[in-house]
Amino acid sequence: MEKYIINGGNRLTGEISILGAKNAVLPILAATVIGGNKSIISNIPNLRDVEIMKEILIALGCSVDGTGSTMVIDSKPLNQIIVPEELVREMRSSIIFMGAMLARTGEVIISYPGGCEIGPRPIDLHLKALRNMGAEIEESHGHLYCKTEGLKGADIQLDYPSVGATENIILAGVTAEGTTIIRNAAREPEIIDLQNYLNKSGARISGAGTSVITIEGVKNLRDVTHSIISDRIVAGTIMTAAAITGGDIIINNVIVDHVIGIIAKMKEAGVMIYSNGTSMKVTGPRRINPIEMLQTLPYPGFPTDMQAQMMALLSIANGTSIISETVFENRFKHAEELTRMGANIKTFGRVAVINGVKELTGAKTTAKDLRGGAALTLAGLVARGTTEVYNIHHIERGYEDLHLMLQKLGADIIKSN
Numbered sequence: 001m002e003k004y005i006i007n008g009g010n011r012l013t014g015e016i017s018i019l020g021a022k023n024a025v026l027p028i029l030a031a032t033v034i035g036g037n038k039s040i041i042s043n044i045p046n047l048r049d050v051e052i053m054k055e056i057l058i059a060l061g062c063s064v065d066g067t068g069s070t071m072v073i074d075s076k077p078l079n080q081i082i083v084p085e086e087l088v089r090e091m092r093s094s095i096i097f098m099g100a101m102l103a104r105t106g107e108v109i110i111s112y113p114g115g116c117e118i119g120p121r122p123i124d125l126h127l128k129a130l131r132n133m134g135a136e137i138e139e140s141h142g143h144l145y146c147k148t149e150g151l152k153g154a155d156i157q158l159d160y161p162s163v164g165a166t167e168n169i170i171l172a173g174v175t176a177e178g179t180t181i182i183r184n185a186a187r188e189p190e191i192i193d194l195q196n197y198l199n200k201s202g203a204r205i206s207g208a209g210t211s212v213i214t215i216e217g218v219k220n221l222r223d224v225t226h227s228i229i230s231d232r233i234v235a236g237t238i239m240t241a242a243a244i245t246g247g248d249i250i251i252n253n254v255i256v257d258h259v260i261g262i263i264a265k266m267k268e269a270g271v272m273i274y275s276n277g278t279s280m281k282v283t284g285p286r287r288i289n290p291i292e293m294l295q296t297l298p299y300p301g302f303p304t305d306m307q308a309q310m311m312a313l314l315s316i317a318n319g320t321s322i323i324s325e326t327v328f329e330n331r332f333k334h335a336e337e338l339t340r341m342g343a344n345i346k347t348f349g350r351v352a353v354i355n356g357v358k359e360l361t362g363a364k365t366t367a368k369d370l371r372g373g374a375a376l377t378l379a380g381l382v383a384r385g386t387t388e389v390y391n392i393h394h395i396e397r398g399y400e401d402l403h404l405m406l407q408k409l410g411a412d413i414i415k416s417n
């Protein structure tokens, strides 16, 4: 089983460039099946989740080609309606094939999605919306049998601005008859990237990035070339690496607008940040300030995907911080692991109280999920002695060679068997 071994204490300095966003590329790859067209997608990070998406596309009959960070997908030869269960169970984003395949073939058999265990993660909002659009969905033994005689535009009010449900509805609406309106839609930047990709191929979508999205159904999609936006959560993770080590890092190829919520909280913690559109200089203070209240919220609120990393940072703050996790029910598994490293953290349901300690000490820890694993790695950078992070396959779902990025910035970290 692969692990990271980190000898803490190095101040991280240097320059790094951020790659494409996992949460943007995954729904876009699912969307490539809709048109029976060719999509050339660039700036794709090399991640386990991307690999699984690729395997699903191939299993559905699509041709998938390309080198390095560019993928060429031709969905014309698609000839299957079953999305393989063992792949669907690997990650959450596989559920986006439901909307995409209903749009393409009017039929799909898919199981309940897997992914990080950070709460129950139901898909009721997806199912309700797709049923409203004319899909018949039967659930049996963990499988969803979905069929439609033809999707129809609908006016959909989401009870919660779910990212995945918003994406599924957009995809179902692309070639549906008439107009689909999503109210209380998720406003994440990755939704805008999905809209941009689809519109380049001839879809007629507007409003992504706001809470009302309108999709006018079209008959056909054409070939398309698209470059994925950079990953705001990887950028935030590297910002935390600078902050936690008292380092000084220039982060390039970041869309600063997408990390404003993260910058605000980092500044509260005493981190110095200078930015100019696509670059940031992040300098950690001598001692981190506590944050009175950090609450995770749908975008543009503070991202839940940065909560664990911030907890690692605040564990060495000069005082007490409170984190309230409002998005997922069970996303504090890293707290117990950080405690092994000397952190003083108490959790009460969805609230964590972090009493900052002067120093963390190296320990054997286990990544329980993707961002929790990143948080342990960050803590290891500053801990006295050696930290081992096990189960790094979780981390590799969302970070391309995190250890190499950190090595480049001066960290003493290796990946080992």
Ligand SMILES: CC(=O)N[C@H]1[C@@H](OP(=O)(O)OP(=O)(O)OC[C@H]2O[C@@H](n3ccc(=O)[nH]c3=O)[C@H](O)[C@@H]2O)O[C@H](CO)[C@@H](O)[C@@H]1O
Binding pocket: 022, 023, 024, 026, 092, 093, 119, 120, 121, 122, 123, 124, 125, 126, 127, 160, 161, 162, 163, 164, 165, 186, 190, 298, 304, 305, 327, 328, 329
């Ligand atoms: C691949 C991807 O883009 N993943 C992101 C996406 O996940 P994902 O799309 O799964 O997140 P959602 O926005 O759908 O989920 C947010 C909350 O809504 C609940 N919910 C969701 C759908 C539903 O039908 N019913 C329901 O109750 C979920 O259980 C959760 O508590 O957004 C999350 C919230 O920003 C991020 O943490 C994930 O990194």
Ligand SMILES: C=C(OP(=O)(O)O)C(=O)O
Binding pocket: 023, 091, 092, 093, 115, 116, 118, 305, 370, 371, 398
């Ligand atoms: C929870 C995450 O991803 P997913 O929705 O793919 O599990 C994440 O990126 O932190």
